[in-house]
Amino acid sequence: MPTSIKDIDFHGIAALEMTSASGARAVVSLYGAQVLSWQPGANDERLYLSEKAVFDGETAIRGGVPICFPQFSGLGKLPKHGLVRTREWSLRQRRCDDGFAMLVLGLTDDEKTHAHWPMMFDAELTVVLDGPRLDIELEVENTGHAPFAFTAALHSYLKVREVENARLEGLHGHEYRDAADADKIKRDSGDVLIVDGEVNRVYHDVKRSLLLGDSGRSLGVAIEGFPDVVVWNPWEEGCAGFSDLPKLGFRHFLCVEAAAARTRIALDAGDSWFGRQSLLAM
Numbered sequence: 589m590p591t592s593i594k595d596i597d598f599h600g601i602a603a604l605e606m607t608s609a610s611g612a613r614a615v616v617s618l619y620g621a622q623v624l625s626w627q628p629g630a631n632d633e634r635l636y637l638s639e640k641a642v643f644d645g646e647t648a649i650r651g652g653v654p655i656c657f658p659q660f661s662g663l664g665k666l667p668k669h670g671l672v673r674t675r676e677w678s679l680r681q682r683r684c685d686d687g688f689a690m691l692v693l694g695l696t697d698d699e700k701t702h703a704h705w706p707m708m709f710d711a712e713l714t715v716v717l718d719g720p721r722l723d724i725e726l727e728v729e730n731t732g733h734a735p736f737a738f739t740a741a742l743h744s745y746l747k748v749r750e751v752e753n754a755r756l757e758g759l760h761g762h763e764y765r766d767a768a769d770a771d772k773i774k775r776d777s778g779d780v781l782i783v784d785g786e787v788n789r790v791y792h793d794v795k796r797s798l799l800l801g802d803s804g805r806s807l808g809v810a811i812e813g814f815p816d817v818v819v820w821n822p823w824e825e826g827c828a829g830f831s832d833l834p835k836l837g838f839r840h841f842l843c844v845e846a847a848a849a850r851t852r853i854a855l856d857a858g859d860s861w862f863g864r865q866s867l868l869a870m
């Protein structure tokens with residue numbers, strides 16, 4: 589099968605459909621530069637997209653991989669998760685090679701971002717679909733004359749068949765801030781993370797790769813550049829508070845997010861930074 593990148597309409601918004609030589613497929617919207625679907629094989633969707641997600645060009649889309657920048661969650665005065673997940677990005681590059689498909693989307697500061705944050709920046713998201721692997725890389729350049737610092741995340745909604753049966757390995761021994769328990773600092777002592785209630789944790793300084801096991805299939809998560817990992821599931825009560833999640837939606841995803849949350853990334857004028865999350869279907 590030849591690799592391809594096609595312009596498509598996805599629930600009424602402009603998107604790109606990437607197909608790799610192996611038959612893997614991914615869909616990325618220009619709105620938010622959000623990966624909305626990733627199927628490394630036929631009938632093997634690995635990203636959760638809520639059936640109640642709103643595609644009105646104003647609301648953040650619930651699912652896939654939203655980009656949080658220049659603020660993660662409520663860690664500052666900006667709108668939650670920052671300014672770029674509800675903006676139209678532009679396509680800068682598309683490339684189809686023998687085996688893989690790659691696209692680059694970009695967004696720069698403008699009057700809408702200045703209304704909240706005065707800094708000048710260039711953000712670029714590169715998505716590479718290559719066989720069983722999906723790489724998502726966020727690069728940020730300080731294009732202004734003053735230094736700035738930011739928090740950020742690739743807020744990946746990983747699809748699981750049944751969250752109670754999911755097992756997340758690799759966080760053992762790490763310190764985390766428990767946002768579901770008054771932001772207490774704790775240390776993970778279990779061999780695997782099992783979700784049987786609300787989870788909202790920011791794990792610090794995670795250098796290991798993670799493995800998400802889910803009813804007979806696995807997903808490797810390798811992270812570079814982002815120092816932290818956020819694990820989030822709202823559970824039943826929390827889920828009921830989200831109008832764009834179905835009642836039992838929480839059972840079908842676990843957010844495992846490459847993040848810079850505890851320590852802000854500082855950039856001098858002219859400097860740039862990148863962080864990457866690579867997902868490997870097994």
Ligand code: TA6
Nearest residue numbers: 648661668669743788818820845
């Ligand atoms: O990453 C976890 C988190 O910050 C949670 O606190 C939760 O609220 C979630 O993100 C979703 O945020 P959103 O603004 O997309 O509803």
